[in-house]
Amino acid sequence: GAGVSQSPSNKVTEKGKDVELRCDPISGHTALYWYRQSLGQGLEFLIYFQGNSAPDKSGLPSDRFSAERTGGSVSTLTIQRTQQEDSAVYLCASSSPALADTQYFGPGTRLTVL
């Protein structure tokens, strides 16, 4: 079956602009996660959605970051007023309790803020 998909694969933007990153999880997966990976750094947790529960936003680095998940499926991560330090690869993952909630990752969106 189809894996996690993300779009766009690459995004170049100017400092101060807003960006939206999209994630389509694996069909039937109830949980969805956003991480970011900066050069030479480990994956950093951003936000986690589980079903209809309130999301765990504890990893969001600032109030410029927000995410929503519509209909329990597709998710959008929005970064407002982008800064150069936001440049990173943004990875989305999804999981299902049927598979021990193992997280399966999408290909990521490489964001470059000029």
Add this chain to the structure above:
Amino acid sequence: GQNIDQPTEMTATEGAIVQINCTYQTSGFNGLFWYQQHAGEAPTFLSYNVLDGLEEKGRFSSFLSRSKGYSYLLLKELQMKDSASYLCAVRDYGGSQGNLIFGKGTKLSVKP
């Protein structure tokens, strides 16, 4: 605090065996995962340990000791395609779900 430690880089020879260690200190524990990540690609799932002991899957095995906060990934019969970063991650949520805390990864280079 939460901390996952693993070596930054390792080098091994094609056909050999390599062991990548991971130690962790987290507020809770509900599973340890190993992922493989080739340069420019997404992490791919390799193994999952939640109980102490060894899990074997083909050329790859993963070991866990919860009392020691320690895991290792063992790669046998190394191939050139095994050159990648290997990420250790702990799920510390109270339930079966929740975000993973990742180490910075071990970059493995396999030489001919």
